[in-house]
């Protein structure tokens with residue numbers, strides 16, 4: 344057994360130091376019939392089981408190096424966005440990354456991929472800024488992937504998730520970044536209809552430098568609709584853009600200019616890693632006042648009926664879609680380019696005894712949010728491991744066929760099968776699995792994916 348693999352609480356844990364160790368760990372897992380689980384930021388950890396070899400990249404593969412001259416960040420596969428922000432800000436640069444900085448770069452960019460952040464309106468998704476990656480595939484080979492090398496896997500990892508290998512290094516394009524202007528406004532429930540009217544108007548004239556999150560949350564002012572608006576530019580211009588929201592009379596208002604790195608910490612309290620928390624989500628193409636009002640009603644009912652979940656938060660994101668939509672749907676594997684409004688439901692439980700009921704509780708919440716699509720941004724579908732052809736088709740759209748071919752080439756034995764696994768036609772029903780719907784908690788039996796029918 345390699346020295347960097349140990350037993351921990353009955354499970355096997357690998358803490359690799361380099362890509363070669365990751366390669367050995369993958370071969371060790373396959374030789375010993377262990378399932379492979381990957382940890383970067385640790386937000387999806389309930390997916391790991393005692394039968395897994397948990398390959399924990401966060402311990403040693405967490406470094407970030409900046410090439411300021413070429414505006415590039417070399418980010419190891421287990422780093423957190425906090426580390427990326429810390430290093431890039433030393434040079435007045437920034438990457439498109441998570442709005443909560445304890446999220447892992449690996450999970451955000453390499454799960455189902457995508458990566459929405461405050462800068463997405465101007466610079467697209469995190470994967471749109473990926474220049475190259477080092478990927479360790481199931482055979483143990485260490486591949487460089489870019490627009491010129493191993494182009495099929497480079498296409499696939501930008502949206503196709505951790506279906507193809509373990510990324511040990513990402514190279515991201517960086518952008519010049521000054522301070523941002525941020526307003527945080529809390530509105531009483533009675534003001535929500537008016538706020539939604541105003542947001543509906545604002546979204547129609549939103550410019551790429553503007554972004555906003557609307558959170559339904561429980562805080563010092565009780566249950567509120569909490570609006571965070573961000574303007575990537577001077578204070579005066581930002582104030583002028585957001586004056587319309589100040590005029591609605593929020594019960595709390597805090598506006599200031601701050602570094603981009605700090606912006607990515609202000610929502611950190613929303614959902615830290617841990618077993619009493621789960622997240623789940625949906626995406627919609629257009630701003631929808633009715634859906635948002637219904638979501639408030641569902642959230643309020645839920646936190647009233649389940650007091651142990653009263654710290655649960657529902658966040659609705661508003662990014663300018665132009666840059667994201669400017670990339671063709673088949674240019675990368677990420678298919679949901681027409682959906683820049685994500686709902687993220689972070690269920691925070693204060694009572695550990697409720698943890699086994701977490702799927703039912705999620706279904707209970709989403710049952711109140713009717714008429715919304717069955718699938719959302721894959722990285723927000725965090726509660727259940729969605730597997731099988733139907734789930735993959737929903738998420739990857741027309742790209743599922745090409746993804747299946749890349750999967751068959753690099754991972755024919757489904758070594759990477761934890762997250763929106765794209766089934767290939769493997770012997771004896773190996774790929775047969777249960778779908779747990781991301782949004783509604785529905786279970787559906789799925790059959791083996793016959794590659795011959797689609798490629």
Ligand SMILES: Cc1cc2nc3c(=O)[nH]c(=O)nc-3n(C[C@H](O)[C@H](O)[C@H](O)COP(=O)(O)OP(=O)(O)OC[C@H]3O[C@@H](n4cnc5c(N)ncnc54)[C@H](O)[C@@H]3O)c2cc1C
Nearest residue numbers: 383384385386387420442447449450451458459505510614
């Ligand atoms: C509070 C909160 C806020 C969030 N905010 C945002 C946001 O602003 N924008 C956004 O886009 N998403 C956001 N997310 C979603 C987030 O992108 C996903 O939950 C992501 O999968 C978490 O990654 P992680 O590395 O922290 O988790 P992990 O549990 O470590 O990883 C999740 C999965 O990713 C895969 N993986 C991890 N690292 C690698 C790697 N190096 N190579 C291959 N596969 C890997 C593994 O399959 C693993 O199971 C948020 C989630 C939460 C809980």
